[in-house]
Amino acid sequence: MPFLEFIAGSISGAVGLAVGHPLDTVKVRLQAQSVYKGIFHCMAKTYSNEGVFITAPVDLVKVRLQGQTTADRYRGPIHCVAVILKKEGPRGLFRGGLALALRDIPCYGLYFLPYEVTRKALTESGKEPGTLAILMAGGVAGVVTWAFATPMDVVKARLQMSGAGGREYRGVLHCMRASFREEGVRVFFKGLLLNSLRAFPVNAVTFLSYESLMRIFCPPMR
Structure with missing residues (x-):
């Protein structure tokens, strides 16, 4: 049973990432850089310069x-790792790790609560949840979670980009103070709209894939 859950979770996670990756690229660029005027400007510039999005x-x-915004610095994932190791050492690969943990640990704890609440609200008592209920519950869970995660996601993106030509920060608190001083509280909600637009379909598909696979792997006893 745990192994089947692992397989179902892995497949559904991969499906969700494939759905959400293009908007994730735009979100990172909006959070870490100030050269874009907005969502559509960022998307247009990225597509015109680079075509279809990369993955890592x-x-x-x-x-x-x-x-x-160009391939001058990194030619791909392996080259990126090699450059980081050469210029920053092994510690460079963990840049922004604390911010990542501060983003993910509380948000993963929150993740399943709105899913379960929404799914139960949309399911008749004594019946299995339908496709619409799972999709809606997954989408709501994703949006709620990312609403809480976005401020630290901004900090994480800025710390991770600070070793690649971006503004240098000494750590999480310095990044938060400097960002707030220079751009105000709005800076911590950069990418919130994109996170929400990405989170709904990604998590709706993720949960639907997981629930569907588990029903195939472990059909209910009759």
Whole structure:
């Protein structure tokens, strides 16, 4: 049973990432850089300069690759890792790790609460949740979670980009103070709209894929 849950979770997670990756790239660029006027300007500039979006397996490498506007610095994930190790050492690969933990630990705790509440609210008593209930519950869970995660997500993106030509920060608190001083409280909600637009379909598909796979792997006893 745990192994089947692992397989179902892995597949559904991959499906969700595939759905959300293009908007994730735009979100990173809006948070880490100030050269874009808004969502559509960022999307237009990215597509006109680079075509279809890139992908990377590690969060730091993903952010570095998403954040660059040309291929002059990094030619791909492996080259990105090599450059980071050469210029920053092994510690460079963990840049922004504390901010990532501060973002993810409380948000993963929150993640399943709105899902369960919404799913139960949309399901008749004694019946299995339908496709619409799962999709809506997954979407709501994603939006609620990212609403709480966005401020620290901004800090994480800025710390991760600070070793790649971006503004240098000494740590999480310095990044928060400097960002607030220079841009005001609004800076911590950069990318919130994109996070929400991305989170709803990504998590709706993720939960639907997981629930569907578990029903296939473990059909209910009749």
